[in-house]
Amino acid sequence: MRPSDASPAPVTGSFSGGFAWAMARDLRLAWRHPDEAVLTVAFFALVASLFPLGIGAEPQLLTRIGPGVIWVGALLAAFLALPGLFAADYADGSLEQMTLSPHPALGWAAGKIAAHWIVSGLPLTLLSPLIGLQYGLAPDTLGVQALSLAIGTPVLSLLGGACAALALGARGGGMLLALLALPLFVPVLIFGAGASEAQATGLSAAPHLSLLGAALIAALVGLPAAIGLAVRIAVD
């Protein structure tokens, strides 16, 4: 990750220009160094395996706790992927260059988050049905589970991204990030796990999913700008 990895900035900037540029760049970097993405998914699978080992592999119990465990595992994995979002760029000065680019901060911040989600949240979502099968979840529950993760993990990336940007270069590193991000994750967890649990017990998952959807829309509208501002605060 050298500054030369950045393509030359155009003279006039735009949201889509910044978005596309940042997303392409981060995806390219993740492709060259896939360890972060692989570790995130591996962590998820590992955590999900720990629970049956710790609690006992009784099938009824596993089916009962499955939705919650899967969501917590995905949440923790998404959380662990957060430092990688800005840390390297902050350290080598690329982040500062981004704030100086003609593209609005809104654009490239959203682009980085999008790339981050593709590399962390999306694989978690795609892997969740497999984990769900381990826990003996029914097919319709698996579907709702994956849907709730598909809607919820972008929210986690946005919220987590904001916290990661705010905490750049702070003392207390990971613990501080946990203190900031995990409480904000809690409502997402409640509705996400609540959706699949509702489906599993025969109730409608629609209210939970719509609330998650509303949270996603609110996050998409409000947070990229906040993240851009947080980065500017960090590099100034």
Next chain:
Amino acid sequence: MNWFYFSSPPTFYRLAGRLAPWFFILAAALAIWGLYLGLLVAPTDAQQGAVYRVIFIHVPTAWMSMFLYFVMACYCGLTLVFNTRLSAMMARAIAPTGAMFTFIALWTGSFWGRPTWGTYWVWDARLTSELVLLFLYFGFMALANAFEDPRRGDRAAALLALIGVVNLPIIYFSVQWWNTLHQGSSVSFKGTSMHVTMLTGMLVMSFAAWMYAIGATLVRVRSVILEREHRAQWVRGPGVA
């Protein structure tokens, strides 16, 4: 009137020093009156029994926990927009008192819930979002103090506080939006279903809490000013200690 007169730290330092004692005195007087009404005069609730009296501190502290966060967020907005030092200091001064009220609201609610709902805690919308509020206060304080440069801490924490403001309507409207265990509001601008002594006691205690919060914030901001402005000439001069 020159509004920026009081935004100079030494001026505000002296003003806060003169005003703070009055707020504490007012708070104490109101609290005595409120506790008299709530603990001694108000009749016992027919359904819940005497434990309902926790309402006289639970509701005021809960209201203040939200109100203080809102005020803190306003100061944070000022900090980010105008880059003024004193607004950031006021936000930092409010946070610990806000956290205290949030903790007490959760604690008293928990002890009220045990005999009435049968449990100390439940993950319903209002309780969960109030708990998130407590962590927002902690996060604010931790973030503000996590940097070598206090100005960076001011601005980062200010942005965090503003992001967290979305939690306030969630707390407030949670009992309307969801079918929660926590009861809905009994007090609104249209009227109340509460017994008049109970209502008076609750309102008096709310004012007491508010006056206390102002007093505590003014005292704390003086320390914050001393810590931040320790290099300034006026700090070495007379009338500071």
Next chain:
Amino acid sequence: MTIYWSSWSEFWAMGGHAFFVWMSFGALLAAIVVEIILLQVRRKRALAAIEEERDLEAEN
């Protein structure tokens, strides 16, 4: 304004809910006392730091 309770022991007993009521009011009292103490400590520390700086400057 008549007092509701007919005796002090009834007041402290709070109709059997004494534990919950007094844990609540007690916590608030404790929190306020702790906060006021911490406010004083913080102020004293800030003033002491300034004193120290002033002394160091006077020496130079």
